[in-house]
Amino acid sequence: AQSVTQLGSHVSVSEGALVLLRCNYSSSVPPYLFWYVQYPNQGLQLLLKYTSAATLVKGINGFEAEFKKSETSFHLTKPSAHMSDAAEYFCAVSYNTDKLIFGTGTRLQVFP
Amino acid sequence: EPEVTQTPSHQVTQMGQEVILRCVPISNHLYFYWYRQILGQKVEFLVSFYNNEISEKSEIFDDQFSVERPDGSNFTLKIRSTKLEDSAMYFCASSDRGRNYGYTFGSGTRLTVV
Numbered sequence: 001a002q003s004v005t006q007l008g009s010h011v012s013v014s015e016g017a018l019v020l021l022r023c024n025y026s027s028s029v030p031p032y033l034f035w036y037v038q039y040p041n042q043g044l045q046l047l048l049k050y051t052s053a054a055t056l057v058k059g060i061n062g063f064e065a066e067f068k069k070s071e072t073s074f075h076l077t078k079p080s081a082h083m084s085d086a087a088e089y090f091c092a093v094s095y096n097t098d099k100l101i102f103g104t105g106t107r108l109q110v111f112p
Numbered sequence: 113e114p115e116v117t118q119t120p121s122h123q124v125t126q127m128g129q130e131v132i133l134r135c136v137p138i139s140n141h142l143y144f145y146w147y148r149q150i151l152g153q154k155v156e157f158l159v160s161f162y163n164n165e166i167s168e169k170s171e172i173f174d175d176q177f178s179v180e181r182p183d184g185s186n187f188t189l190k191i192r193s194t195k196l197e198d199s200a201m202y203f204c205a206s207s208d209r210g211r212n213y214g215y216t217f218g219s220g221t222r223l224t225v226v
Contacts (some may be wrong), residue, residue, distance in 0.1 A: 005136075012211050034214055036217075041219070042219050043116070043118075043203060043217040043218050043219040044155070044203065044214070044217040045217070045221055046206075046214040046215070049214045090155060092155075097168055098143070098158035098160040098167050098168045099145075099160060099168055099170070100147075100155075100157060100160075100215070101157070102155040102156070103154070104153075104154050105154070
């Protein structure tokens, strides 16, 4: 079955440290991949998307993600964490249908 | 920046009652979606809607659910006879060009069935 796995339900980093949130997908066909962020009491905001163009995708708020087909991964990174980055992050994938399949989410905490 | 607006933000209803969750998508968007997130669980796809008809629905979207775009601006999700397990956050989303370009989500309606 097509799915997406986010390793680590909670990630904690210090302010200024590298953020790495992991996402792996399972698919036999090329996927479209997305990262969404959810701040408390808010909806899901699109951070970035991969739609078969450049494998390194830059998004909002300094985040980027790299599509690695050989590793079936689409990890989200940010060189330097900011306190305002604390939120829940969701990786999502879509294939040949009109729906997104979400991962279970990773809660990012940023400590001063 | 254009937003998807959902009302109400929180609704409490008794089991067996009908509820209608309302959404106002971004005005020039053509594709509409409902997702839900049960507390502590994944965000799950319910239904997609395009050109005034359902284009895809999940196994969750059974006969007790229906969607409608009654007036060209609103997009509603109706649950005919609510169950305790329908308690969740329901998100509406819209897109101007479909899934490949990402959606804009609303901030959600928290439905509590008691």
